[in-house]
Amino acid sequence: MLDQLDRRDFMSLFGSGLLVAFSSKAQESGIARRMPPGIPQDVDSWLHVGEDGVVTVYTGKTEIGQNIRTSLTQAVSEELRCPAGSISLIMADTGLTPFDMGTFGSRTTPTMAPQLRRAAATARDTLLDLAAEKWKAGRDRLSIADGKITCADGGQSIGFGALTKGQKLAKTINRDLAVARPIGQSVPKLFGRDIVTGIHKYTPDLVRPGMWHGRVLRPPAFGATLVSLEPHNLPGVTIVRDGDFVGVAAPDAQSAANALRQLKAEWKRTQQPSGAMLYEDLKKTASPGEGPSSGSIEQGLASADVKLHATYTVAYIAHAPLEPRAALAEWDNGALTVWTGTQRPFGVRPELAEAFKIPEDRVRVIVPDFGSAYGGKHSGECAIEAARLARAAAKPVKLVWSREEEFTWGYFRPAGVIEVSSGARRDGTLTAWDFHNYNSGPSGIQGLYEIPHQRNIFHPADAPLRQGSYRGLAATANHFARESHIDELARELAIDPLAFRLKNLTDARLRAVLQAAADRFGWGSMKGNAKGIGMACGFEKGGYIATCAQVAVENGRIRILRVVEAFECGAIVNPDHLRNQIQGAISMAIGGALFEQMRFDNGQILNGRFSLYRVPRFSDMPEIDVVLVDRPDLPSAGAGETPIVGLAPAVANAVYDFNGTRLRGLPLTASG
């Protein structure tokens, strides 16, 4: 599988040296390519025009439902002037695609799309040179469209494939070539039909010849160590014990499950943290931290007519992607191939190399389009487990985590405590802002409002649970606290929350989305007439967001009736997919806002099942109205994350408007 290619890379005598010979077998069979280190600068690492005219494009990014397979294909299609249907996008295969840090931080649209556009623009330029030479025609006589180049003089036309004959485009990416802004078309999701017919293969669906199935024996609690294990052998089953790791592999899934049940392990448990004192513990163990600050908080507070102090909390929550972690590992002569759903194939590769003490170039990680992640699949624990079992069994082994394992042995969105002290003058001018986030993180902590004296400090603390990335990161926590507190100030000052925000906001893009959301919501006419309305706004990862919500509280239960969200992330790439991301983020945000919370006690997760951990369902959906604010004059930013941050504070503020109860903890519960 990892055989080095005999690439016979030599400069071709064909044409003007813009092409080099290419061993087409490599890409057809999926054999690993030799890739330059770092971020390659040559066109061929990113894009190849086949003799049949198929344009194969390579990116290390992963498709997890955010529809970048579609949007990146659109980018190449627009730049190279060929139909999207003639493009085959190879994604997230460390043996085929250029290095990539990972699919996180909403970076695909602002960085990968321009990268592929530049590669495609260089390829287009090269194709035009080749055609000009072939026909001895001036470049200005040539046009390129629909996968063909046409000459205005003789009317000749030639397809890309016929022009290159499948040879490689030997060019360095020309960063000076102009690339276009997105056209902004709602191209349908690629491979959507494979999904609605059930034929798309997610990692748990893969089968390799001679494949066995794995299971892992989990300790009863975090931090437990293995004392003893019986039996050591079971017929027809491979049992692996390595330190505190215990797993089995068997020819079929049922035998693996049966074998796991027969294992009797004794574990030694140690005292572990519990959720009861979570917020106290986070504050107690916090470090001084750092963050942007200006002016003097004391001075700012001294000049205020109204001063407020409030504490907000955010619970640990789980990503709970519907596809749990899964991996299929296969060893071949000391080389390892792992298929797994991870956002960081090039991060999991060194994890595997390190775990098995083999060079990285002996490890290949292949990521099928997978059942999402939401920031929860950065790490390679399942891949390592599958590879351990596969090595011991000397067979390919597939390991699919159970839902309970996914809820327990991954990592969580960090819990946090946020303390805010603020001051404002009677006329609504903010004078002081002292914002301290303990543990949840610095994303989105930066000040939005014009305040002369402010501090926004993130204090890392000792985390009682394994924590990591999550859609929007800490921007949800920081926006919840900031926008709740802004609402508290507005109420205290008896100023309309929209007017109060606008008075203290200068960023034109933020003001524009706030106004757009308020207008669509009917904020002005509802205020004073409708009950239970609230708003929030924010900025993160290049995206501007404003959310308005209307709620009702019935029998102690918060019901979200209507949500309007305006979002602006520069030039829109694919309006329908953007809308889908925003609707999805709002829907997902309902869970963190109203229900989701990991409960844990002495190293055990107490609610790691869907019957115990409530996620949003059909019946929780409000009416959702999305306002897309297009800025075709600006570069496109990502949209997978930031639309999630506005809902929780808008709902908390709406609850206050409904019944005067100020809820300062996520999830919001009507009892407070």
Next chain:
Amino acid sequence: MRRVNQITVNGTLRQIDAEGSRSLLSILRDDLELTGTKYGCGEGECGACTVLLDGQPVRSCITPVSAAAAKPIVTIEDIHHPVQDAFLETGALQCGYCTSGMIVAAVALLNKTPHPTRQEIVRHMNGNICRCGTYLRIVEAIQKAAQAHA
């Protein structure tokens, strides 16, 4: 528990050799390689494993194969219904992992109630989880398929 030796899936009698207590989901996925039906929770809470058993939507992860032995089973692989096009037209999927279960559940609803109200759709589909949050589009897709049927 008795062993089960055959089941009828997608109109075909399939030979198996399984303990009757094994889940129908495991038989479909592991023994018959019908992997369109997904595992999501193992406790009948998420709906990713929904199949039709004698025309009724069931959670195959909590259905012992013994309970399915004498009845026709239909999985996503043998669903050919306008609601699939409606899902594509309304963009009612993101990662798509829940989609098989959603479509099978929707087909069961539309077979029984060709013109469901919004409330009926929500009630019927409420046991299916879409973590990407495409719920409103799924409702729209089902409504669209129902209208096409008119």
